[in-house]
Amino acid sequence: GAGVSQSPSNKVTEKGKDVELRCDPISGHTALYWYRQSLGQGLEFLIYFQGNSAPDKSGLPSDRFSAERTGGSVSTLTIQRTQQEDSAVYLCASSGQGMYEQYFGPGTRLTVT
Amino acid sequence: GENVEQHPSTLSVQEGDSAVIKCTYSDSASNYFPWYKQELGKGPQLIIDIRSNVGEKKDQRIAVTLNKTAKHFSLHITETQPEDSAVYFCAVYRAAAGNKLTFGGGTRVLVKP
Numbered sequence: 001g002a003g004v005s006q007s008p009s010n011k012v013t014e015k016g017k018d019v020e021l022r023c024d025p026i027s028g029h030t031a032l033y034w035y036r037q038s039l040g041q042g043l044e045f046l047i048y049f050q051g052n053s054a055p056d057k058s059g060l061p062s063d064r065f066s067a068e069r070t071g072g073s074v075s076t077l078t079i080q081r082t083q084q085e086d087s088a089v090y091l092c093a094s095s096g097q098g099m100y101e102q103y104f105g106p107g108t109r110l111t112v113t
Numbered sequence: 114g115e116n117v118e119q120h121p122s123t124l125s126v127q128e129g130d131s132a133v134i135k136c137t138y139s140d141s142a143s144n145y146f147p148w149y150k151q152e153l154g155k156g157p158q159l160i161i162d163i164r165s166n167v168g169e170k171k172d173q174r175i176a177v178t179l180n181k182t183a184k185h186f187s188l189h190i191t192e193t194q195p196e197d198s199a200v201y202f203c204a205v206y207r208a209a210a211g212n213k214l215t216f217g218g219g220t221r222v223l224v225k226p
Contacts, residue, residue: 104156
């Protein structure tokens, strides 16, 4: 079946602009995660959604970052007033109800100039 | 919080040889340990995982071993092939820690033909 999809695949924006990144999880998966991967670095947890529960936002680096998940499916990660240090690959993952395995999308490469 | 260390950071092997990557973690309550393979420009791909009630798991040329007492786990790749060249990440999961994965820093594996 279809895996996790993300759009856009690449985004170049000017410092100070807002950006929205989209994630479509695997159909039927109840959990959705956002991670950030800076150049040559490991993956850093940002936010986690599980069903209709309040999201775990403990990894968001600043109040410029926010995310929402509509209808328990698609999620949007928004970064306001982008800074150069926001340049990274933003990865989305999903997992099934009660399952540990997380499956990742291809990521969105964000470049802030 | 959880701390995951991964070694080595780079590994070069001759085709046909074995490769071993080791990760150590700090939280003894962690209970799920996946390994991901990330090729250039792609998202991480889950290749094998192990749960805390199992000491070893094997899938064709890859295997994972877990030592809960010492709090470390390892990825073993036998009969390496050029297509095994990628960055490999270990991760650690504890359900009570918000269902997020904590990743190691990654190992860049190069298989020389």
